[in-house]
Amino acid sequence: MRDVFVRLLTDFLSAIVFLVLYLATGNVVLATSVAIAGALAQVAYSRVKGKPLGFMTYASLALVIVLGSATLLTNDPRFVLAKPSIAHFAIGAIMLKRGWMLRYMPPMVAEIIPEYVTIAGYAWAALMFALGLGTIAVASTGDLKLWAFYVSVVLIGAKFAAFAVQYIAFRILVTNRIRAARA
Structure with a gap:
């Protein structure tokens, strides 16, 4: 780490x-x-x-x-402030590859709910594009305090929130599939 x-x-x-x-x-x-x-x-x-x-x-x-x-x-500092958006766009483009997320999942998740993992991969790509656009929007204001808040709180917080939602959703989906298979 x-x-x-x-x-x-x-x-x-x-x-x-x-x-x-x-x-x-x-x-x-x-x-x-x-x-x-x-x-x-x-x-x-x-x-x-x-x-x-x-x-x-x-x-x-x-x-x-x-x-x-x-x-x-x-x-004009806005060009340098827009730099993180380029990284988000590049990562988002990579995340558009179908099934990219499957290799990062525990085997149980990848076997039981692969279609949801693929959908989550596209959702992550959409999140990266949205965060990149948000970075450009905030950078274009030229307000450094707003930009610093956005980059240090919003960008990181959105990713943590998405990860938490995904974790909970995957646990529920896997549990439901296992229960349904037993029944």
């Missing part, structure tokens, strides 16, 4: 640096420049240390450079 949080922190470090600097100084050019430099330094450090870099690291670097450049050219 610790590794997951370290990877997430690594992937979002440049966005965190941007947000902290921008909130502290109000200087979009400084915050963006440091975020881009930090992302480049992060990749260089990993390469020097011989650590393997995954697709997400390179994708994150590319996004920081492209969106950061747009922010620098326009002096």
Whole structure:
């Protein structure tokens, strides 16, 4: 579990640096420049240390450079604030693959209610697209406090809530199917 949080922190470090600097100084050019430099330094450090870099690291670097450049050219932080939406859209697109979720389910669930697992996979894709659109909507306001709340509370809370609903629904569905098979 610790590794997951370290990877997430690594992937979002440049966005965190941007947000902290921008909130502290109000200087979009400084915050963006440091975020881009930090992302480049992060990749260089990993390469020097011989650590393997995954697709997400390179994708994150590319996004920081492209969106950061747009922010620098326009002096508008909304481009950098929209970055999480791209990740949500990409994940949502991957989740559109039929049955993607089956491999993550306990064997009992995958065997007893595979059709519901497939439906849940599509529901997760829809959630990712909705959260991505919400991120763009909030970023377009330019309100950093609202954006920080949305990214840290709404995005995470929606995923936890969806997971809880799915867990309860799957338990009920599996239990009902087992009871029906015995009867």
